[in-house]
Amino acid sequence: MIGLDVVIQALLSGLFMGSVYALIAIGFTLVFGVTDIVNFAHGHLVMAAMFVTYFLFKSAHLDPYLSLVIVLPLFFGIGALLYVVVIQRIVDAPHSAHMMVTLGLLLVFENLANLFFGGDLRGITTTYTTSSYIIGPVSVPLARLAAAVVSLLAVGALSVFLGRTSLGKAIRASANNREGAALVGVNVPRVYLVSFSLGTMAAALAGAVIVPFSLVSPFVGHEFILKAFVIAVLGGLGSVGGALAGGLLIGFVEALSSLYISASLGNAIVFAILIAVLLYRPWGIFGQAKV
Amino acid sequence: MSALLAVRGVSKRFGGLQALNNVTFGVGHREIVGIIGPNGAGKTTLFNVITGVYAPDEGHVELRGLKVTGWAPHRICRLGAARTFQIGKPFAALSVLQTVRIGALNRIESMAGATARALEVLELVGLADKREHLGKNLTVIERKRLELARALATGPALLLLDEVAAGLRPNEIQDMIALVRRIAAGGVSVLIIEHVLEAVMRLSARIVVLNYGEVIAEGSPQSLVNDPRVIEAYLGEAYTLA
Amino acid sequence: MHGRLALGLVAVGAAAAVPLVAGQHILTALIVALHASYIALAWNVAAGYAGQFSLGHSLFYGIGAYASTMLYLKLGLTPWAGMFAGAAIAGAVGVLLALGVYRYNVRGIFFALVTLGAAEVAKGLADNWDWVKGPVGILLTMKAAPAEFFFLRREPYYYVALAMVVAMIVISLVLERSRLGQHFLAVREDEAAAEASGVDTYRAKTIAIGLSAALTAFAGSFYAQFYLYVSPETVFTFEPQLTMMLGTMVGGAGTALGPVLGSVLFSGLGEALRNLPFENTRQVVIGSKLVYAILLIVILIYLPGGLITLGRRKP
Numbered sequence: 001m002i003g004l005d006v007v008i009q010a011l012l013s014g015l016f017m018g019s020v021y022a023l024i025a026i027g028f029t030l031v032f033g034v035t036d037i038v039n040f041a042h043g044h045l046v047m048a049a050m051f052v053t054y055f056l057f058k059s060a061h062l063d064p065y066l067s068l069v070i071v072l073p074l075f076f077g078i079g080a081l082l083y084v085v086v087i088q089r090i091v092d093a094p095h096s097a098h099m100m101v102t103l104g105l106l107l108v109f110e111n112l113a114n115l116f117f118g119g120d121l122r123g124i125t126t127t128y129t130t131s132s133y134i135i136g137p138v139s140v141p142l143a144r145l146a147a148a149v150v151s152l153l154a155v156g157a158l159s160v161f162l163g164r165t166s167l168g169k170a171i172r173a174s175a176n177n178r179e180g181a182a183l184v185g186v187n188v189p190r191v192y193l194v195s196f197s198l199g200t201m202a203a204a205l206a207g208a209v210i211v212p213f214s215l216v217s218p219f220v221g222h223e224f225i226l227k228a229f230v231i232a233v234l235g236g237l238g239s240v241g242g243a244l245a246g247g248l249l250i251g252f253v254e255a256l257s258s259l260y261i262s263a264s265l266g267n268a269i270v271f272a273i274l275i276a277v278l279l280y281r282p283w284g285i286f287g288q289a290k291v
Numbered sequence: 292m293s294a295l296l297a298v299r300g301v302s303k304r305f306g307g308l309q310a311l312n313n314v315t316f317g318v319g320h321r322e323i324v325g326i327i328g329p330n331g332a333g334k335t336t337l338f339n340v341i342t343g344v345y346a347p348d349e350g351h352v353e354l355r356g357l358k359v360t361g362w363a364p365h366r367i368c369r370l371g372a373a374r375t376f377q378i379g380k381p382f383a384a385l386s387v388l389q390t391v392r393i394g395a396l397n398r399i400e401s402m403a404g405a406t407a408r409a410l411e412v413l414e415l416v417g418l419a420d421k422r423e424h425l426g427k428n429l430t431v432i433e434r435k436r437l438e439l440a441r442a443l444a445t446g447p448a449l450l451l452l453d454e455v456a457a458g459l460r461p462n463e464i465q466d467m468i469a470l471v472r473r474i475a476a477g478g479v480s481v482l483i484i485e486h487v488l489e490a491v492m493r494l495s496a497r498i499v500v501l502n503y504g505e506v507i508a509e510g511s512p513q514s515l516v517n518d519p520r521v522i523e524a525y526l527g528e529a530y531t532l533a
Numbered sequence: 534m535h536g537r538l539a540l541g542l543v544a545v546g547a548a549a550a551v552p553l554v555a556g557q558h559i560l561t562a563l564i565v566a567l568h569a570s571y572i573a574l575a576w577n578v579a580a581g582y583a584g585q586f587s588l589g590h591s592l593f594y595g596i597g598a599y600a601s602t603m604l605y606l607k608l609g610l611t612p613w614a615g616m617f618a619g620a621a622i623a624g625a626v627g628v629l630l631a632l633g634v635y636r637y638n639v640r641g642i643f644f645a646l647v648t649l650g651a652a653e654v655a656k657g658l659a660d661n662w663d664w665v666k667g668p669v670g671i672l673l674t675m676k677a678a679p680a681e682f683f684f685l686r687r688e689p690y691y692y693v694a695l696a697m698v699v700a701m702i703v704i705s706l707v708l709e710r711s712r713l714g715q716h717f718l719a720v721r722e723d724e725a726a727a728e729a730s731g732v733d734t735y736r737a738k739t740i741a742i743g744l745s746a747a748l749t750a751f752a753g754s755f756y757a758q759f760y761l762y763v764s765p766e767t768v769f770t771f772e773p774q775l776t777m778m779l780g781t782m783v784g785g786a787g788t789a790l791g792p793v794l795g796s797v798l799f800s801g802l803g804e805a806l807r808n809l810p811f812e813n814t815r816q817v818v819i820g821s822k823l824v825y826a827i828l829l830i831v832i833l834i835y836l837p838g839g840l841i842t843l844g845r846r847k848p
Contacts, residue, residue: 086830086834090833090834093833093837095586095641095642095645096580096584096586097833097837098642099586099588099642099645100778100782100829100833101829101830101834103775103778103829104826104827104830104833105826105830107775107822107823107829108823108826108827108830111822111823111826112823114819115816115819115820115823222771226649226653229646229649233643233646261661262660264656264657264661264668265657265658265660265661266657267653267657268653268654268656268657268658268660268661269657271649271650271651271653271654271657272650272654274646274647274650275647275651278639278643278646278647278650279637279639279647280637282643342729344725344728363728363733363735364728364729365727365728365729365730365732365733365734366733368728368729368730368731369731373729374729376725376726376729382722383723384722384787385718385719385722389715389718392715393715393716393719393727393730393732394730394731396715396716396730396731397730397731398731400712401712402710402711402712402715405712426722441726441730442729444730445730445731
């Protein structure tokens, strides 16, 4: 019989990782919602940010949270560059082209990382990597707590941005109705550029904050993109709130399934749920059906 | 005379919009019937219901004596109703010949036979010399003719034409009218949606007028021109049958 | 037409003569390239001709590998026959999947994700199924047993792989000229127009997936007999899928030779470089993958029909 404290520990772990997953998924779903492009390379953007953060720590002893000052603008710029050089040329192409091109980007990132840094797993140890608050029988790992808090704050900031600022509204308008938005004067190409850059930046933030407690390698991107798919679909493609709910849900499912069954079986169950949602409720568990 | 096509009490709703409301009319053998009405009157929706793209909420559709309500589009095509699409849907990456041949494969099993039939149809619509051109490289009038050819190649008893004359120049309209007449003369009934009134008035033996999803009038072109309801809804005062 | 046939026969003849001059290393590289070409052509049936962009073909690949292997280990059935059983099972799974998915009109990115999910589910199940040895996988012994599809030398594997590719090319060419093939194209181009032309799109799509699945499974069995190791991490992962897609998209989807061109370019390049005496072979191999990825992106943007279109005359 598994004790309650172990379950609570698992749920806590699920909450923390779920928050980070939500942030990753939100970047992904924002890009899809606005530009209709599924960015298969999204998980590898997380990986790229992990590497940058890792090296800033190793070479300049810069704490991951401090290095955000560099990482965030850097990846906003990388997103913009990717958009201008590659993405904008396929925006009007069929979905299969989107998938293949972003898969190509995935391969570029993976092989670049592998080429320069090798396939070994690396990690960093910050002052807080192993620290935890102890609350009763439960220990709260500081690094994961911080990652979750920052992720949730970022989600909040993004929601405020989308809901309250004029650029945010322009983004939502373009996501809703591209031609309509253009007709009322929204600069749709610029909106696409900003959305893609924001999505990339969100991925980078997630990558940076998980470095204190994660292993870095060129191949970690796969796991992130698969989770992003599942969460984005569950939450309703394009829905920020849905991605948040979906992220937390997946975090819990992952943590609990590691506890009771194997991780890989839990993975299989998650994908079975994905298939069911795609068949019966493609607008997501938390989304709304369009008439 | 038993009707080739019978539409009885068909209604269709999309969310808050009643697209079709209790529509009833028929098309007989060797008949050309026109459907006119303002934009949004439900004309294309009617085609979609007849050809099985949507199932109606109420009412039914009979083709050649069989109830085809709710049948998949390809079955209705097999039975003998073929339609063209308003926004021309050529098979962009396929050649003109390939496109029409796919239609011909509806009735003809062998590739050789279907190819021969496709070439015949292409001759009829005047696209034979463009047979190797890709769908995406055609002009507007060529696309219209291709749509027509594709539908005709399926060997229909009833051809449903959705605005075949739209976007054409005056001389092209005359050619299209002549072409539709030639096709009808071969024994095919035609149900034609048109905004280009000259085309539909000249071609149709009978016209059905739709407005807001309802049939507001039905009759010969001559009688409708003077019908006040039709004038108010659609024609306007100034229209006279030339 | 006859000129092309003659050319094809010459090419096959030349390919058949290669083992007379090539050593084991080069034959291995060629086998890898042929294998990649085969699965690309198999995927092409569904994705290139019928436009059904599946991301989960590893599901069928893995089914083929496990089926023939388990039938051999448990029932002593020779993999020559087990291959066909695997193909039948994969085909049935493909058909069932298609029937379920297409019933709900799932297409585009949603379809791709469903197939991806299916492959992931299979991987997860295989990882937890003790009967197939779970994540540890199954190791086959290297031996000389031709009747059971085991060879010590590379030459027989080369001929089998060559035969599979030639057969697949012929199947593709026959498909292109058949009524079914035309239906596939119609479905790919425009489903609504296809239906309106009398094409049963549900049936066509289901056949496309089922056929493609069965054909892919043969390659899974070949993999098992060649590499002698079957595990969820080798056959149910995204690797085979990536190989099929890259080869097909770079070479030219929807053609009989495009996938071969693209696959030979990619895997042949990688394998050949591996055997050359470079300073740092690992870097060269990764570098070649990098170059190929960039090539993929460039081709998709500027030459979406694939490299094969470079050899075509414009009408």
